[in-house]
Amino acid sequence: MAEKLKVATCSLCGCFGCHMSFLDIDERILDLIKVVEFDRTPITDIKHISHCDIGIIEGGVANAENVEVLREFRENCDILIALGACAVNGGIPAMRNSFELKECLEEAYIDGVGVHTKMIPTDPEIPMLLNKVHPIHEVVKVDYFLPGCPPSGDAIWTFLTELIEGKPISFPYTQIHYD
Amino acid sequence: MKDSDTFTLDGKTIPFQPGDTIMDAAMRAGEYIPHLCHNPEFAPHGSCRVCVVEVNGRQVSSCTQPASNDLEVKNNSEELVQMRRSILQMLFVEGNHVCPGCEKSGACQLQAVAYYTGMLSPHFTHFFPRRPLDASHPDTVIDFDRCILCELCVRASRDVDGKNVFALDDRGIKTHLVINSPSGKLGDSEFAVTDKAAHVCPVGAILPKHQGYEKPIGERLYDKQPISVVGDVAANEDKE
Numbered sequence: 001m002a003e004k005l006k007v008a009t010c011s012l013c014g015c016f017g018c019h020m021s022f023l024d025i026d027e028r029i030l031d032l033i034k035v036v037e038f039d040r041t042p043i044t045d046i047k048h049i050s051h052c053d054i055g056i057i058e059g060g061v062a063n064a065e066n067v068e069v070l071r072e073f074r075e076n077c078d079i080l081i082a083l084g085a086c087a088v089n090g091g092i093p094a095m096r097n098s099f100e101l102k103e104c105l106e107e108a109y110i111d112g113v114g115v116h117t118k119m120i121p122t123d124p125e126i127p128m129l130l131n132k133v134h135p136i137h138e139v140v141k142v143d144y145f146l147p148g149c150p151p152s153g154d155a156i157w158t159f160l161t162e163l164i165e166g167k168p169i170s171f172p173y174t175q176i177h178y179d
Numbered sequence: 180m181k182d183s184d185t186f187t188l189d190g191k192t193i194p195f196q197p198g199d200t201i202m203d204a205a206m207r208a209g210e211y212i213p214h215l216c217h218n219p220e221f222a223p224h225g226s227c228r229v230c231v232v233e234v235n236g237r238q239v240s241s242c243t244q245p246a247s248n249d250l251e252v253k254n255n256s257e258e259l260v261q262m263r264r265s266i267l268q269m270l271f272v273e274g275n276h277v278c279p280g281c282e283k284s285g286a287c288q289l290q291a292v293a294y295y296t297g298m299l300s301p302h303f304t305h306f307f308p309r310r311p312l313d314a315s316h317p318d319t320v321i322d323f324d325r326c327i328l329c330e331l332c333v334r335a336s337r338d339v340d341g342k343n344v345f346a347l348d349d350r351g352i353k354t355h356l357v358i359n360s361p362s363g364k365l366g367d368s369e370f371a372v373t374d375k376a377a378h379v380c381p382v383g384a385i386l387p388k389h390q391g392y393e394k395p396i397g398e399r400l401y402d403k404q405p406i407s408v409v410g411d412v413a414a415n416e417d418k419e
Contacts, residue, residue, distance in 0.1 A: 082300070085278065085279055088299075088300055088301065089271070089276075089300075089301050089305065090305065090307075091277070091279060092277065092279055092280055094275075094277070094305075094307065095275075095277055095280065097275075097307040097309075098275065098307075098309050098324075132307060134305070135301065135305065137300065137301075137302075138304055138305070142300070144299075145299045145300035146299065147299055147300070149278070149279035173294070173403075173404070173405055174402070174403060176294055176299070177278075177285075177294070177402075178278035178279075178284070178290055178293075179278040179279045179281070179284040179285065179396065
């Protein structure tokens with residue numbers, strides 16, 4: 001039997017909705033793990049990725065840690081996939097790009113309703129926020145894009161099976177949507 | 180002499196009448212040429228370039244090019260589809276088109292044409308422009324983030340409503356929609372929700388208030404079938 005493909009996934013500035021949607025492939029995951037093994041994912045809780053055939057990125061790039069993780073994925077993955085609206089175009093988090101970062105922090109930590117200790121967090125362990133949220137293709141080269149907020153489990157299944165079987169990627173009309 | 184005037188579109192024979200553009204004849208024949216700024220109720224504008232076809236080897240916008248006998252028109256060649264996809268990608272990155280947060284999603288012509296051309300990524304670097312929202316009117320909101328400068332509201336307000344509420348200002352990448360009122364706000368203009376201009380926006384830039392999600396996501400215009408089957412947003416608004 002051929003060696004299993006290694007797959008890693010992570011969520012950058014996303015809501016884990018795309019990962020939840022990935023799990024919506026339901027029992028088909030049993031077919032999937034016959035041909036793939038998972039490296040770094042939120043399920044395996046492996047902290048650093050090793051060389052993988054496929055890397056799947058949920059979420060956009062909003063802070064310094066996102067940049068580091070994304071670059072680590074790109075260096076270690078033969079194929080890198082942007083999964084979902086935030087990875088593809090920044091998504092909802094990128095709506096903060098309409099404001100200055102300072103305005104966003106002040107709204108959340110100083111001027112917001114019900115804020116008691118008015119202080120913008122500065123702990124060095126907290127990753128620095130970028131001025132703007134970016135889709136991942138603005139930071140690294142991306143091989144495939146699967147839009148949707150989130151893409152449906154069926155769309156993810158269509159994509160993964162076609163990719164793994166080496167077929168051209170194509171979707172039924174109803175599986176591609178940007179919302 | 181032939182019985183009627185015809186040209187070919189991707190090899191199919193399309194009849195046309197005197198005064199028809201390629202788009203007019205194609206629409207009547209039920210052939211879909213992707214478009215955004217074109218609406219058959221208004222004078223052609225030819226600005227979005229999505230409807231560009233290849234006529235006898237030259238690229239022309241089908242909404243403005245007069246039909247004539249024996250033209251060989253290419254519509255769905257790989258080259259044209261790729262060019263349309265690039266135009267759409269540029270439109271997406273120039274504005275702030277946050278589909279998951281837009282009331283128009285699912286019934287948006289920009290989205291539907293992008294689905295039709297197989298656009299999966301924005302490809303280019305996003306501008307993330309900062310544009311104000313105008314919610315000053317009691318019945319209608321204008322979100323400039325989503326405006327694609329098709330001038331349909333300009334044409335509708337000028338040619339049908341006789342009000343001249345909208346115009347495009349400035350040039351090139353600075354081009355933007357402006358409102359003809361003392362404050363520049365929609366609420367201070369002569370605009371009314373019953374105007375034709377309130378019902379022609381192909382995207383979510385001019386939206387009626389108080390009814391955003393009356394039709395749920397999943398049951399919207401382009402949720403089940405592509406725009407080539409369903410037709411334009413404006414044409415469907417008339418039916419509803």
